[in-house]
Amino acid sequence: MFSKKRILVLLSLITLPLISVAPSEPLAQSTVAVSPSIRVAATWAAPLASTSLLDPTFLAQLNLLASRGVWELPPEEPSWPMMDEEPLVSTRQMDVMYHTVKKYQTKVKVRAMYKIGYKTLQQLNPDIDINNLQEGQEIVVWRRNPNRLSESRGKANRGRLRFGEPLPPGEGYIRLFPHRTFGTYYTVSEIVRVLDRYHALYPDASPLIVGDISFRGGRRIRPHRSHRTGRDVDITYPRHNEPPAYNRFHHIRRKDFDVERTFWLLKDFIDGGNVEYIFVNRRWQRKLRKYGQEQGAPDEWLSAVFQSGSMRPGKAIIRHAKGHDKHFHIRFKCQNTDRRCIDY
Secondary structure, eight states: OOOHHHHHHHHHHHHHHHHOOOTTSOGGGOOOOOOGGGOOOOSOOOOOOTTOOOOHHHHHHHHHHHTOOTTOOOOSSOOOOEETTEEOOOSOOOSEEEEEOOTTOOHHHHHHHHTOOHHHHHHHOTTSOGGGOOTTOEEEEEEOOTTOOOEEEBOTTTOEEESOEEOOOBTTEEESOGGGOEEOHHHHHHHHHHHHHHHHHOTTSOOEEEOOOOOTTOSOOTTOSSOOSSOEEEEEOOBSSOOSOSSSOOOOOGGGBOHHHHHHHHHHHHHTTOEEEEEOOHHHHHHHHHHHHHTTOOHHHHHHHBSTTOSSGGGOSEEOOTTOSSEEEEEEOOOTTSSSBOOO
């Protein structure tokens, strides 16, 4: 009999074409929307034997997942897929991270950027004299340790990140500062999942800019009050025109704000079931809520998602916060693998 892990892999591959929702179609006409974050992709899945039996509880979980409607919110509790007490991650990951030495950069500068000790830096680069770095050299600044799992600890504005992993580069997005894009495995995985899907569905769209997540060890990262535990990320809004440059977040005029793609992007993050809050300017919230109404979203869903126009604004997922007119801010929920992690 195949293991549950292999069965889940096979079923996820079989059902994937059936449960995807194309954002180019009206969402109200779609019949099924399943959180892509729990689809496990693999290339080694073997055919399922006809004599194999499935655990009824396991089947019930899959049926519940497949029955969720387009406008049904995911459970409040985080539901990251686990197998043998290990999280299942199907998205791209980095095993090693390199840094290209720039002019006048010394080991002191590199250490400060990546929050890494001199001894560790030398161990990662045994064939390089880190006391005499040369412009253009590629040095290793992070390597995956299979025996360590990233953990978010404490509150988002007072905690820290242990064993953070970096966000890998992607075709559909640009990392503003790679040394400031370390997060937990689920933060990184969810960002990669959604932004890869966004690029696949909108290949002609301008790349999105991903700002800060956290330092590799978390703690204070200026100018933010949060971004200390690997659970926060800033991402620019989709726009109709290409931004002037990709070196920072730029002002977006009302006519340049892409409502449809922004709505799909935020909804896909929410459907993943691991979002605690999303901070969006009130002006953009009003446009997004109106677009949701046009797509057939029920008032109950709109009120639960958008603070603007909600009957229960204190419970909404998408909330107003000053300074989020150029980008939106996502905070992910704590997971069972985190220690002393505090949602708020």
